[in-house]
Amino acid sequence: xxxxxxxxxxxxxxxxxxxxxxxxxxxxxxxxxxxxxxxxxxxxxxxxxxxxxxxxxxxxxxxxxxxxxxxxxxxxxxxxxxxxxxxxxxxxxxxxxxxxxxxxxxxxxxxxxxxxxxxxxxxxxxxxxxxxxxxxxxxxxxxxxxxxxxxxxxxxxxxxxxxxxxxxxxxxxxxxxxxxxxxxxx
Amino acid sequence: xxxxxxxxxxxxxxxxxxxxxxxxxxxxxxxxxxxxxxxxxxxxxxxxxxxxxxxxxxxxxxxxxxxxxxxxxxxxxxxxxxxxxxxxxxxxxxxxxxxxxxxxxxxxxxxxxxxxxxxxxxxxxxxxxxxxxxxxxxxxxxxxxxxxxxxxxxxxxxxxxxxxxxxxxxxxxxxxxxxxxxxxxxxxxxxxxxxxxxxxxxxxxxxxxxxxxxxxxxxxxxxxxxxxxxxxxxxxxxxxxxxxxxxxxxxxxxxxxxxxxxxxxxxxxxxxxxxxxxxxxxxxxxxxxxxxxxxxxxxxxxxxxxxxxxxxxxxxxxxxxxxxxxxxxxxxxxxxxxxxxxxxxxxxxxxxxxxxxxxxxxxxxxxxxxxxxxxxxxxxxxxxxxxxxxxxxxxxxx
Numbered sequence: 001x002x003x004x005x006x007x008x009x010x011x012x013x014x015x016x017x018x019x020x021x022x023x024x025x026x027x028x029x030x031x032x033x034x035x036x037x038x039x040x041x042x043x044x045x046x047x048x049x050x051x052x053x054x055x056x057x058x059x060x061x062x063x064x065x066x067x068x069x070x071x072x073x074x075x076x077x078x079x080x081x082x083x084x085x086x087x088x089x090x091x092x093x094x095x096x097x098x099x100x101x102x103x104x105x106x107x108x109x110x111x112x113x114x115x116x117x118x119x120x121x122x123x124x125x126x127x128x129x130x131x132x133x134x135x136x137x138x139x140x141x142x143x144x145x146x147x148x149x150x151x152x153x154x155x156x157x158x159x160x161x162x163x164x165x166x167x168x169x170x171x172x173x174x175x176x177x178x179x180x181x182x183x184x185x186x
Numbered sequence: 187x188x189x190x191x192x193x194x195x196x197x198x199x200x201x202x203x204x205x206x207x208x209x210x211x212x213x214x215x216x217x218x219x220x221x222x223x224x225x226x227x228x229x230x231x232x233x234x235x236x237x238x239x240x241x242x243x244x245x246x247x248x249x250x251x252x253x254x255x256x257x258x259x260x261x262x263x264x265x266x267x268x269x270x271x272x273x274x275x276x277x278x279x280x281x282x283x284x285x286x287x288x289x290x291x292x293x294x295x296x297x298x299x300x301x302x303x304x305x306x307x308x309x310x311x312x313x314x315x316x317x318x319x320x321x322x323x324x325x326x327x328x329x330x331x332x333x334x335x336x337x338x339x340x341x342x343x344x345x346x347x348x349x350x351x352x353x354x355x356x357x358x359x360x361x362x363x364x365x366x367x368x369x370x371x372x373x374x375x376x377x378x379x380x381x382x383x384x385x386x387x388x389x390x391x392x393x394x395x396x397x398x399x400x401x402x403x404x405x406x407x408x409x410x411x412x413x414x415x416x417x418x419x420x421x422x423x424x425x426x427x428x429x430x431x432x433x434x435x436x437x438x439x440x441x442x443x444x445x446x447x448x449x450x451x452x453x454x455x456x457x458x459x460x461x462x463x464x465x466x467x468x469x470x471x472x473x474x475x476x477x478x479x480x481x482x483x484x485x486x487x488x489x490x491x492x493x494x495x496x497x498x499x500x501x502x503x504x505x506x507x508x509x510x511x512x513x514x515x516x517x518x519x520x521x522x523x524x525x526x527x528x529x530x531x532x533x534x535x536x537x538x539x540x541x542x543x544x545x546x547x548x549x550x551x552x553x554x555x556x557x558x559x560x561x562x563x564x565x566x567x568x569x570x571x572x573x574x575x576x577x578x579x580x581x582x583x584x
Contacts, residue, residue, distance in 0.1 A: 172446070
């Protein structure tokens with residue numbers, strides 16, 4: 001291992017990612033993944049979701065443990081506030097996806113990160129979901145993410161990291177581009 | 187290639203479906219000029235001799251230039267000869283054309299990277315009432331009905347057509363995906379001069395990190411004009427052109443655009459500035475700083491606060507769409523198993539994975555400049571050397 005490679009450690013196994021990329025280039029079928037979650041209504045606006053299995057690399061995969069997420073609405077909506085609101089989970093998803101991308105790309109570009117923090121804010125006009133105004137969409141009007149990054153790199157290199165992370169982010173793609181959604185009842 | 191083969195004493199023929207410079211004659215819009223300056227179109231044993239080295243050739247000038255070259259080198263060209271199939275028969279290739287067959291030891295695929303337009307699937311969902319043209323069928327603005335125009339794509343073609351159409355009095359909305367911004371003139375010199383002088387254009391395919399990515403990078407957002415102006419998104423915005431994100435689909439008659447516009451522009455600005463940084467470093471290292479204007483940067487691309495994500499085309503007064511979304515090669519006549527699952531020819535720097543078969547004129551084939559007229563010479567020299575070695579080898583096996 002060279003000096004530079006040794007001195008940069010963001011905790012990302014970039015060699016493993018690079019060889020996975022190579023392997024999946026030659027075996028596109030193994031690159032087909034299915035991500036899943038299960039959701040159960042508890043009471044009122046409170047629901048409990050779990051994440052456990054996914055499909056990928058040609059077979060069923062299991063996590064080391066089951067991850068659980070409670071979702072609810074805050075008290076101002078006369079709810080019990082037993083968990084984050086679903087739209088906040090979307091913000092969490094976007095911020096954590098971009099942040100993971102920043103770490104991986106920084107490792108690949110041999111940039112040592114010292115700290116990365118982000119705040120994320122989504123603007124929403126409730127006249128949409130409440131059906132007050134048909135011209136107002138239900139979802140966010142816009143989302144603003146602000147990064148604060150301390151790293152051994154120029155401002156330009158840090159900006160390039162953040163830009164590249166958006167280019168390669170699944171959640172960024174999901175929120176910026178349309179997706180066909182099918183909701184069925186058994 | 188013909189010139190290089192002749193120099194090496196290789197008996198050959200060049201098959202041309204139309205006349206010399208066919209795609210320049212039949213598949214380009216009227217106002218197009220080359221994106222590279224006159225001095226830069228250097229072909230083996232041939233170059234620019236006029237009095238406007240920094241100008242950009244019009245299409246008639248490009249055609250005349252290539253026509254003259256074909257005559258100067260006495261290229262054995264069979265015109266009006268369309269190749270209908272290429273097959274391997276024993277140790278030869280059988281080339282079928284509308285004017286008979288050829289049997290040859292080696293084949294050079296030089297039919298180009300831009301044979302068919304690539305258009306998003308969703309174009310099929312656009313109402314038939316909408317006039318649609320592509321970068322290949324567009325000639326001039328008056329082909330389009332009066333009213334608004336959606337130009338999809340913002341590389342060199344999209345930006346040029348957007349400007350020309352907007353000036354014709356048809357208000358343009360431009361859908362912007364991946365693109366690479368570049369100043370036409372930087373520090374007193376054409377951007378192509380810097381890239382040529384600093385060796386950027388000579389960068390080799392086997393020296394870049396990820397050649398597949400490098401081959402997919404859009405070409406620079408440049409235009410060739412008499413005033414040598416930079417035509418970037420800021421210039422379009424100043425003219426009154428409206429910017430939206432990448433075109434991503436149609437739903438209920440509404441065009442949908444990605445919310446990624448800000449990042450697309452950011453990536454483009456960053457890439458441009460990285461290129462300019464490299465040029466500045468090279469200028470300093472080579473003592474040019476006193477000869478040229480000082481280092482400068484264009485202001486960042488201005489992105490509207492919240493560009494529309496959907497557009498009711500009819501409601502917004504849009505009467506036509508111009509697809510400037512890129513091209514693909516057409517090798518449907520090639521019946522030799524050398525294409526990968528994405529229909530790209532498998533090759534190593536133009537040496538195709540079939541004995542005696544070569545590829546020319548593709549993006550970053552052997553060098554960054556491979557797709558330029560100026561890139562053909564070096565690639566043809568390398569590949570004709572390889573081809574001669576191959577012929578020697580089959581003549582004297584072992």
